[in-house]
Amino acid sequence: MSMNTVDVTIIGGGPCGLFASFYAGLRGMSVRIIDSLPELGGQLTALYPEKYVFDMPGFPKVLAKDLARDLIEQGTQFEPELVLEETAQSIEQTENGYVITTASGKRLPTKTVIVSAGAGAFQPTKLGVEREDEMVGAGIHYGVRDKSVFKGKRLAIVGGGDSAFDWCLNLMDTADHMMLIHRRDVFRAHEDSVEKVKESRVEMKLWYAVKELHGNGSLTGVTVENTQTKETEHLECDHLIVNIGFKSSLGPLKDWGFEIVKNQIVVNDRYETNLPGVFAVGDVCSFDGKLKLIATGVGEAATAVCFAKTYLDPTAKLFPGHSSDMDL
Numbered sequence: 033m034s035m036n037t038v039d040v041t042i043i044g045g046g047p048c049g050l051f052a053s054f055y056a057g058l059r060g061m062s063v064r065i066i067d068s069l070p071e072l073g074g075q076l077t078a079l080y081p082e083k084y085v086f087d088m089p090g091f092p093k094v095l096a097k098d099l100a101r102d103l104i105e106q107g108t109q110f111e112p113e114l115v116l117e118e119t120a121q122s123i124e125q126t127e128n129g130y131v132i133t134t135a136s137g138k139r140l141p142t143k144t145v146i147v148s149a150g151a152g153a154f155q156p157t158k159l160g161v162e163r164e165d166e167m168v169g170a171g172i173h174y175g176v177r178d179k180s181v182f183k184g185k186r187l188a189i190v191g192g193g194d195s196a197f198d199w200c201l202n203l204m205d206t207a208d209h210m211m212l213i214h215r216r217d218v219f220r221a222h223e224d225s226v227e228k229v230k231e232s233r234v235e236m237k238l239w240y241a242v243k244e245l246h247g248n249g250s251l252t253g254v255t256v257e258n259t260q261t262k263e264t265e266h267l268e269c270d271h272l273i274v275n276i277g278f279k280s281s282l283g284p285l286k287d288w289g290f291e292i293v294k295n296q297i298v299v300n301d302r303y304e305t306n307l308p309g310v311f312a313v314g315d316v317c318s319f320d321g322k323l324k325l326i327a328t329g330v331g332e333a334a335t336a337v338c339f340a341k342t343y344l345d346p347t348a349k350l351f352p353g354h355s356s357d358m359d360l
């Protein structure tokens with residue numbers, strides 16, 4: 033399957049890719065966004081939709097899912113072509129730019145590319161126990177999309193990091209009975225969150241690891257094993273949130289010929305990679321002084337788009353003008 037040539041293809045529909053899409057539309061460029069996830073929003077949607085973000089300019093406090101919703105509205109305002117549930121697999125240079133081939137074999141021609149792939153097409157780390165895949169959607173979760181699913185239910189959360197503790201605090205008023213299962217008594221979470229959970233009604237099951245899942249059609253309990261004594265115990269629960277991290281790998285992008293340092297693509301002060309006309313912004317890019325934050329990443333996206341514009345049309349101005357002067 034082959035498609036039309038666009039001015040810019042954005043790989044990754046997270047906050048930086050979405051803002052790049054908006055900005056490219058603002059500059060009159062045709063846009064295609066490719067994302068391996070079925071939904072736009074990147075980490076905001078996939079990892080922490082129910083958490084508050086406090087460091088967005090103009091928003092003293094905004095839920096990640098609300099921020100994602102507005103970024104999606106803004107980022108699709110100029111009607112970019114969306115290619116979702118497709119992983120950008122390979123790139124080949126052509127006379128007019130590049131052709132990106134997706135995992136399913138779609139060949140997508142483009143004049144320039146902006147890679148905003150975050151930590152790559154991330155996958156949650158799994159427990160690695162039998163029936164785990166079968167129980168996804170039937171009690172096993174790797175993130176929280178909708179808090180109401182846990183209303184009045186027996187919930188266990190596995191993990192000892194910020195996500196596990198944040199979800200304990202976040203779901204305390206929603207779930208009926210709550211447990212935190214962790215293989216040690218040392219945590220990688222903010223002390224404040226740890227203290228709050230310890231003082232709460234959350235039952236702490238420390239030095240335990242989940243070994244078996246039980247239930248026909250939906251989860252009813254788990255067998256945990258004491259990591260020191262190896263004794264096992266049955267715990268009843270309707271839902272289990274697994275928060276033991278995500279595998280972050282650039283995956284196929286590692287073979288595209290980029291200069292890569294510590295899993296990030298090296299860019300110059302135009303956010304251009306070592307491939308001409310291919311830019312990288314957001315969490316995926318690396319330069320001296322890089323901060324992995326949305327506020328800085330969206331600025332990188334705007335700058336990269338302006339340089340992509342002048343790459344395509346050397347007579348175009350780099351400075352886009354003020355949006356407040358535009359009739360949008």
Ligand SMILES: Cc1cc2nc3c(=O)[nH]c(=O)nc-3n(C[C@H](O)[C@H](O)[C@H](O)COP(=O)(O)OP(=O)(O)OC[C@H]3O[C@@H](n4cnc5c(N)ncnc54)[C@H](O)[C@@H]3O)c2cc1C
Nearest residue numbers: 044046047048067068074075120149150152153314315326
């Ligand atoms: C729990 C948590 C809380 C956070 N809180 C804050 C906060 O308060 N403030 C803040 O500024 N930042 C916060 N961050 C960080 C912030 O979410 C990231 O900096 C931001 O999401 C980076 O945006 P991005 O667009 O670069 O990448 P991402 O949001 O990671 O999006 C990348 C997208 O690219 C897609 N992708 C990757 N590779 C491919 C491929 N080969 N083909 C197709 N698609 C691909 C992925 O599926 C993903 O959707 C937090 C992060 C976490 C995990």
